[in-house]
Amino acid sequence: MERLSAAWAAQVARTELAGVLPRRWAHSQGVAAHAAELRSVLGTDAELLVAAATLHDVGYATRLAATGFHPLDGARFLRDEHSADERLVRLVANHSFALLEAEERGLREVLESEFPLLEQQVLVDALVYCDMTTTPDGERTTAQERIAEILSRYADGSLVGRFIRRAAPEIFASVERVQALVAAQPR
Structure with a gap:
């Protein structure tokens, strides 16, 4: 395959998520379903987006x-154990502004050197859109509600709390760009 x-x-x-992290698997399925709805916007890259959406949280x-x-x-798992497509691996590595969280963790240089950000902004934005408009249970939500939900789980000064506050404006901008692309599609 x-x-x-x-x-x-x-x-x-x-295989990796369903048995041990069923809620994470539900989220991943919801993100993938959302990605499948963008097929008309992404054309030949639609399959890549659905695969990345499905695998974005496998780590x-x-x-x-x-x-x-x-x-x-x-990303390392997909590269090392599966020899997955490079663009797929790079999308997983950099999903939802991971570089900002990597910086908080002291891993930005590692992430950037191993998995450079994909230059296809529409794919990067589409994965952010799908991830950040899907609840932990795989249901639809708004990016604003998703950010609020994440912040409700993490203290303001925590690593994830700091990251998500820094990333929020970028997340909202990505979501808006994708919503504009979808709205421009002929019906």
């Missing part, structure tokens, strides 16, 4: 958590 297809991504994510799996930073752990 091709290491870029949505079917392959679902198989890998299910949370306990057996993969080498650094404790899920974008880096997930």
Whole structure:
């Protein structure tokens, strides 16, 4: 099975997340379903987005958590154990402004050197949009509600609290860009 297809991504994510982190698996399925709805906007890159959406949180799996930073752990897993498509790996590594969180963790240089940010802004934005408008249970939400939900789980001064506050304006901008693309599509 091709290491870029949505079917392959679902198989890998299910194997790593469904049994040990069922809520994370539900979120990943919701993000993937959201991504599938962007097929008309992304054309030939739609399959890549769905695969990245499905796998974006695979690094949370306990057996993969080498650094404790899920974008880096997930990308390394996909690269090293699956020889996955480079663009897919880079999207997983950099999803939802992971560079900002990597900086908070002292891992920015590592992330940037191993997995440079993909230059296709529409794909980067689309993955942010899908992730940040999906609840932990896989339901739809707004980016504002999602940020508030994340902040409700983390103290203001915590690493994730600091990161999400820094990333919020960028997240909102990505979501707005994708919403504009969707709105411009002929019906």
